[in-house]
Amino acid sequence: MAVNESQLVQLFEQVLRLSKVDASQSVAILKSHYSDARTVRAATDAALRLGAKVYAVELPSFNHPRAMGNDMTAYCGDTALTGNPAAQRALEAADLIVDTMMLLHSPEQEQILKTGTRILLAVEPPEVLARMLPNSEDKARVLAAAAVLEQAKLMRVTSVAGSDFRAPLGQYPTVTEYGYADEPGRWDHWPSGFLFTWPNEEQAEGVLVLDVGDILLPFKSYARERITLEIEKGFVTRIHGGFEAEYLREYMKYFKDPDVYGISHIGWGLQPRAQWTAMGLHDKNDGMCMDARAFYGNFLFSTGPNTEVGGTRKTPCHMDIALRRCDISLDGQRVVAEGDVVAPEASRVRQG
Numbered sequence: 556m557a558v559n560e561s562q563l564v565q566l567f568e569q570v571l572r573l574s575k576v577d578a579s580q581s582v583a584i585l586k587s588h589y590s591d592a593r594t595v596r597a598a599t600d601a602a603l604r605l606g607a608k609v610y611a612v613e614l615p616s617f618n619h620p621r622a623m624g625n626d627m628t629a630y631c632g633d634t635a636l637t638g639n640p641a642a643q644r645a646l647e648a649a650d651l652i653v654d655t656m657m658l659l660h661s662p663e664q665e666q667i668l669k670t671g672t673r674i675l676l677a678v679e680p681p682e683v684l685a686r687m688l689p690n691s692e693d694k695a696r697v698l699a700a701a702a703v704l705e706q707a708k709l710m711r712v713t714s715v716a717g718s719d720f721r722a723p724l725g726q727y728p729t730v731t732e733y734g735y736a737d738e739p740g741r742w743d744h745w746p747s748g749f750l751f752t753w754p755n756e757e758q759a760e761g762v763l764v765l766d767v768g769d770i771l772l773p774f775k776s777y778a779r780e781r782i783t784l785e786i787e788k789g790f791v792t793r794i795h796g797g798f799e800a801e802y803l804r805e806y807m808k809y810f811k812d813p814d815v816y817g818i819s820h821i822g823w824g825l826q827p828r829a830q831w832t833a834m835g836l837h838d839k840n841d842g843m844c845m846d847a848r849a850f851y852g853n854f855l856f857s858t859g860p861n862t863e864v865g866g867t868r869k870t871p872c873h874m875d876i877a878l879r880r881c882d883i884s885l886d887g888q889r890v891v892a893e894g895d896v897v898a899p900e901a902s903r904v905r906q907g
């Protein structure tokens with residue numbers, strides 16, 4: 556199906572209104588040649604209709620000669636903005652940046668946010684944006700879960716497949732994504748609806764067994780066989796299984812950087828409009844597959860960069876791995892049981 560221009564403008568008006576855009580605001584549309592033109596036009600029109608002062612910052616795209624694939628999360632850290640202080644100043648002047656080219660996991664993004672500028676990332680296809688249009692209930696549910704996560708000292712993840720992963724917490728903040736950037740200095744991503752934190756450095760340990768159907772990004776693949784990750788002192792030390800384990804090992808080895816095995820963000824999905832099945836209906840280049848990161852009740856595990864929270868690992872290799880049917884407990888209290896959200900009650904979607 557395809558969203559028409561008029562609908563897309565209305566969707567952006569709704570999300571920019573939730574992002575506190577009004578006649579008092581300046582909005583920068585950040586783009587490059589690979590941005591979705593429909594998204595750029597709709598974001599511009601919507602911001603103008605809300606009375607904001609709108610301008611565009613177009614950056615020549617950046618390609619790293621060792622990057623593989625078109626998914627912007629496959630090679631993190633350096634972006635088209637890296638080493639361009641004039642463009643960064645132009646962006647920091649805005650109240651809100653609609654990012655259609657992706658600054659995520661870059662030090663520049665953190666520098667911009669520190670000035671109080673808000674950033675809303677929007678790089679998924681318009682049809683995915685439409686299906687996961689955010690609302691204030693999403694925000695309430697994600698914040699309810701965040702209130703529990705930010706107090707937690709230990710996250711434990713187990714599963715029937717054999718996972719038993721423990722991550723001491725507290726060194727890093729809890730990050731929420733509910734789909735709109737409504738607070739000064741906030742980064743958010745439309746679409747989303749999940750939350751995460753990072754394990755205390757060098758303390759995560761145990762085993763994660765990726766079961767059949769679990770999702771590996773940026774490969775955009777559903778695992779067809781089990782892959783076992785052994786984690787010691789905050790790093791993945793062994794990856795074993797069959798062909799898919801070999802593929803993951805070879806891919807990560809390619810970067811020749813020990814930091815790629817560090818644990819990045821860990822959390823769980825709270826977006827009922829995100830679907831585990833959606834990735835199978837899209838081409839790999841359609842977007843970054845936020846359905847996988849946000850689907851309700853997933854355990855989202857990731858490896859690589861932790862610059863987003865002031866960590867020192869600026870490695871370009873970032874794996875986002877979404878597991879189904881896990882139990883996630885915080886200090887012994889389950890928040891997810893076999894892939895269904897069980898607590899806190901205010902974070903649950905009323906089934907029915």
Ligand SMILES: O=c1ccc(O)c[nH]1
Nearest residue numbers: 628732744747848875
């Ligand atoms: O929304 C996102 C997207 C990618 C990622 O790695 C984290 N959050």
Ligand SMILES: [Fe+2]
Nearest residue numbers: 820857874875
């Ligand atoms: Fe990630």
